[in-house]
Amino acid sequence: MVAPLTDHSRLSWWKVLLLTLGVFALGFLTLAAVRFFVAKPPAETHYHADFAVFINGKREAFVGPGYYEEVAACTADAANNDPKTRTHMHDNVSDVVHVHDKRVTWQDFFTNIGWSIGPDYVRSLDTLYVTNDADTVTFILNGKKVDRVDNLVIGDQDKLLVSYGPTGADTAAQYAQIKNDAAKYDAGADPSTCQGLNGSDTNSTSARLKRAFFGN
Numbered sequence: 001m002v003a004p005l006t007d008h009s010r011l012s013w014w015k016v017l018l019l020t021l022g023v024f025a026l027g028f029l030t031l032a033a034v035r036f037f038v039a040k041p042p043a044e045t046h047y048h049a050d051f052a053v054f055i056n057g058k059r060e061a062f063v064g065p066g067y068y069e070e071v072a073a074c075t076a077d078a079a080n081n082d083p084k085t086r087t088h089m090h091d092n093v094s095d096v097v098h099v100h101d102k103r104v105t106w107q108d109f110f111t112n113i114g115w116s117i118g119p120d121y122v123r124s125l126d127t128l129y130v131t132n133d134a135d136t137v138t139f140i141l142n143g144k145k146v147d148r149v150d151n152l153v154i155g156d157q158d159k160l161l162v163s164y165g166p167t168g169a170d171t172a173a174q175y176a177q178i179k180n181d182a183a184k185y186d187a188g189a190d191p192s193t194c195q196g197l198n199g200s201d202t203n204s205t206s207a208r209l210k211r212a213f214f215g216n
Contacts, residue, residue, distance in 0.1 A: 048182035049097040049158035053115075054174045055122070055129065056165045062094040067113050069098075084112045087154065096181050099154050106160065107150035119148040122164045129164040138163040140175045157182040 053060040069088035086101040087109045097109055110116055116123040120131040131137050139149045140161040146152075149160060159182070161175040 045100055045102055047099050047156040048185040049099065049154050049156070049160065050095055050178050050180060050182045051097055051158075051160040051162070052095055052174065052178045053122070054161070054163040054165065054171075055124070056135075057169065059174075059177070060094075060124070062089070062113070067094070068092060083108070086112070088112055093181075095179060096185055097154060097158075098185075099156075104154050105150065106152055106154055109154060110150075117150050117162060119150070122162060134167065135165055136167045138169075138171045140171060143175070145171075157186065 068090055069084055087097060087099045087104045089096065090098055107117060114125050117137075120137055122129045122137055129135070129137070138161070139146050140163075141149055141152070142159055149162075157180075159175075159178055159180070161171060161178060163169065163171045163174055
C-alpha cells in the first residue's frame, strides 16, 4: 500500500522541480549569453564564374536589361524570395556569373536569364537550337569537353563554353576567348554583393539575439 503524500512531501517535490527548472533555465540563458557575444553571422555565399555562349560561331552579347539583376534587389532574404537573386549577372557584364546561394546549377542560371540548356539543345529567348545531323551542342567546362552541364552545380571560378553550330567547329578557339575575370570579382569589393547577408543587418542586436536563442 502506497502512503499518500503529505503536505511536507508535496512541498519538497515542488522545491525539487523548481530547482531543476531553475538550473535548466540558468544553463540556457548562460549559453544564450555566450552565443550573443561570441556567435558569428552566417558566412555569405557569393562567388563567380566565367562563361560564354556561341551560336553558329557568333558570341551572344546578352543585350538588354532583362538579363541583369538590379543591385537593389539583392537583400538579406532575397535568395529565399526570388530565385533570380540566387544566380545572375550584374551591370551589363555579360560573361561573369554571380552566385549567391549554395547548390546553384548552370540550368538555374540560364533559367534566370530566360534561356535553357540540355545535353542536346540550347534555347534562347526566342529560338530553340537542337543537335541534328549538321549541327551540335558542345560544352567545355574548365578546359574539358563534357556531355552536359545543366545538372552541375556552378563552382567558384568555373569557366564554361556553351556552343551550338556546325559539327567540327573550332570550339577550342571559342573557349580561349573567355576571360578569367571570376577570380578578380572574388577578390574585389563587389557593389552587387548581398550586403544584408554578411553586413550590418546580421550584426544588429536583434540578429544577434536571434542567433543566441535559435542559432544561425
